[in-house]
Amino acid sequence: MQGSAAGLAYRGRTASIGFAHGPFVRVDAGTHGERVAGALAEEALALRKAIDAASGQIAELAAVAGGEAAQILEFQVALLEDEDFLQAIFASIGQGAAADVAWRSALDEQIADYESAEDEYLKARSSDLADLRDRVINILRGGEGQAPKIPGGSVVCADDLPPSRFLEIDWSAGGGLALLRGSPTSHVAMLARARGIPMVVQLGAIPEVGVTALLDGEGATLELDPNAEQLRLFEKRREIHRKSRASARAILRRPTASWRGERIKLLINIQRVEELDHADAQYADGIGLMRTEFLLTDRGGLPDEETQFRAYDAVLRWAERRPVTIRTFDAGGDKPVPGFTIDGEANPFLGVRGLRLCLARPEIFIIQLRALARAAVRGNLKVMFPMVTAPDELEAGRKLFAEVVQRLQAEGIAAMLPELGIMVEVPAAALAIASFKAAFFSIGSNDLAQYIFACDRSNGALASLVNPLHPAVLELIARTAEHGRRSGISVSLCGDMASDPRCLSALLNCGLRELSVNASALAQIKQTIDRLSSGAGLG
Structure with a gap:
């Protein structure tokens, strides 16, 4: 970290090259709100409806995104359709557990198993399971399951971000992604590169401060509440990048590349x-x-x-x-x-x-x-x-x-x-x-x-x-x-x-x-x- 209270700067690793200047938005994982449990039959029905709604949301995201994004989300859809996995959760409800409690307990156990696995592939999927846990619980508690709407052009900051959450964000107005952890070779990084969204990972601890942010995917930096000099240098780097891309498109029209x-x-x-x-x-x-x-x-x-x-x-x-x-x-x-x-x-x-x-x-x-x-x-x-x-x-x-x-x-x-x-x-x-x-x-x-x-x-x-x-x-x-x-x-x-x-x-x-x-x-x-x-x- 560099700088004082104003103009704080953090350095991470580049996951996707590009530049973003916009509102700084922290995205916190977890669930919000309370709910009152009903009768056993009502709880079982509520969970079934929440699971179906979550499955529909993810399937819709996969259909719209297509390609590799659809393949990535298939893991989540498959788990929501795994009746062997769901049977134990409904059995817990039958024994008196509230729907959200039974779901959280089962998913927390799965997440712990994945995080403790020696296989790195399984560890990497634990964030997908956490997304499913929170998505279903938020639906049970009266929410829509999807993440709150993020203003267009925002620099989105999170500890990590599962692919489904990335795909729910409207990137049409630009913006960028700053992760405290994450990897430049993760699924989310692949999606960001495919969509031209600048992304920096492994930024470390960042206090929840900042109204605006500058994200430099080329230099792997995040600057919060930049001062005039930081903004001037950022815009200079962005303009150089823009001109470079424009000249690249002109070269593209030449018949062949040679070396x-x-x-x-x-x-x-x-x-x-x-x-x-x-x-x-x-x-x-x-x-x-x-x-x-x-x-x-x-x-x-x-x-x-x-x-x-x-x-x-x-x-x-x-x-x-x-x-x-x-x-x-x-x-x-x-x-x-x-x-x-x-x-x-x-x-x-x-x-x-x-x-x-x-x-x-x-x-x-x-x-x-x-x-x-x-x-x-x-x-x-x-x-x-x-x-x-x-x-x-x-x-x-x-x-x-x-x-x-x-x-x-x-x-x-x-x-x-x-x-x-x-x-x-x-x-x-x-x-x-x-x-x-x-x-x-x-x-x-x-x-x-x-x-x-x-x-x-x-x-x-x-x-x-x-x-x-x-x-x-x-x-x-x-x-x-x-x-x-x-x-x-x-x-x-x-x-x-x-x-x-x-x-x-x-x-x-x-x-x-x-x-x-x-x-x-x-x-x-x-x-x-x-x-x-x-x-x-x-x-």
């Missing part, structure tokens, strides 16, 4: 077809990653073949002859899917997820492969498998895919086997990259770093250990890129590192010549490559 005379392919990551409406998407060299898990979050159940085919076909038609890389279902880990993923795994990140899960559930996987095989005849399609550890997993996926194509052709349906590649996100795969007979490789830097450091990337307490520019991470990236160069096999990187200007120099020096980024980051990444190429650096 040291070599062309750099810049592709985009998408989750839904609607994301192709982003104004900058048209300038991409193609789609380097289409996540398909969003198809699993619809409340109508697992998607049928026709639903999937229509989504894939729409993306291929948009791309015309540009390449489109679609990743098969990467469910599991932090993306549980009712009816598909395995419940109760001690460590979901190291469990049956990605291709492992798909091969274990061929009845679901085959439906996706049929839709992909049909779409392959419509454009320049490439398909990649996630979470591949050993070459025999790739070959098992290839064999099943080839059998699907043969069956479709036998049925008189146009289909073909597209190029097949793998995500390189397991250290064992990166170390033995030459043993994989893949048509291409795509490095998933988020999971790769997570497994290298044995640290959950969403756990703020471990954020200082997860350094994407650590020599161990760069060595495996360079190893994969070098194998691709020697073998004539394309290698791209589609994780968060590709969208971070601070990582670009290292990635290019590792030998990467294909990067897949969020559409909102495309202009800045192209501008950064242009500066690096001209020797101007990042400053």
Whole structure:
């Protein structure tokens, strides 16, 4: 902390770059108000209605937000629909407990279990459980469950913030997010970056003072009740940032990006077809990653073949002859899917997820492969498998895919086997990259770093250990890129590192010549490559 009573300044860590100047609003977790318990039947009915209302609120948020946000919220929806979990709570009400007391007791026990778990993934989900606890209790006590309305353009400050609370805030007028704890690799940080909301985490203790605030996501600072000099310097930094973004958009319209005379392919990551409406998407060299898990979050159940085919076909038609890389279902880990993923795994990140899960559930996987095989005849399609550890997993996926194509052709349906590649996100795969007979490789830097450091990337307490520019991470990236160069096999990187200007120099020096980024980051990444190429650096 720096400064006196007026002009207090705090430094944290950048989670999302940008600038915000507005009212300072503290968001306190917890429940408010009192309620009088009724008869046993009335209490059971009140809890059921509150649970249904909370589930509806979260499902509505997921439907509006779509994409990765919907996947993140699926955890909360699944718990509210878990009758085995709810049965014990209703039994407690039957024994005389008030609805809010029974609910709080059960959720507090669950939260304590999650917080004491050795698995960092489970610890990270405790804030989601706390959100559910408070949301249902507030509804029981006569509230609407949702957070109080926050003025547009506010700098919102909280100890931590679950994704559902972030999505309830209207960010259309700007604003920013300042967290006392949190992590730059958390789910909320991912949502903030996707929406261009500046965010700073790990600010430490902040007294409940301040009417207005300046949040500098680039310098990772929060200034409360700024004086004239602080405001002048802030506006100067913001104007430099604005001009930089404007020049980046001009560079975006140039035909290619290059570095040291070599062309750099810049592709985009998408989750839904609607994301192709982003104004900058048209300038991409193609789609380097289409996540398909969003198809699993619809409340109508697992998607049928026709639903999937229509989504894939729409993306291929948009791309015309540009390449489109679609990743098969990467469910599991932090993306549980009712009816598909395995419940109760001690460590979901190291469990049956990605291709492992798909091969274990061929009845679901085959439906996706049929839709992909049909779409392959419509454009320049490439398909990649996630979470591949050993070459025999790739070959098992290839064999099943080839059998699907043969069956479709036998049925008189146009289909073909597209190029097949793998995500390189397991250290064992990166170390033995030459043993994989893949048509291409795509490095998933988020999971790769997570497994290298044995640290959950969403756990703020471990954020200082997860350094994407650590020599161990760069060595495996360079190893994969070098194998691709020697073998004539394309290698791209589609994780968060590709969208971070601070990582670009290292990635290019590792030998990467294909990067897949969020559409909102495309202009800045192209501008950064242009500066690096001209020797101007990042400053």
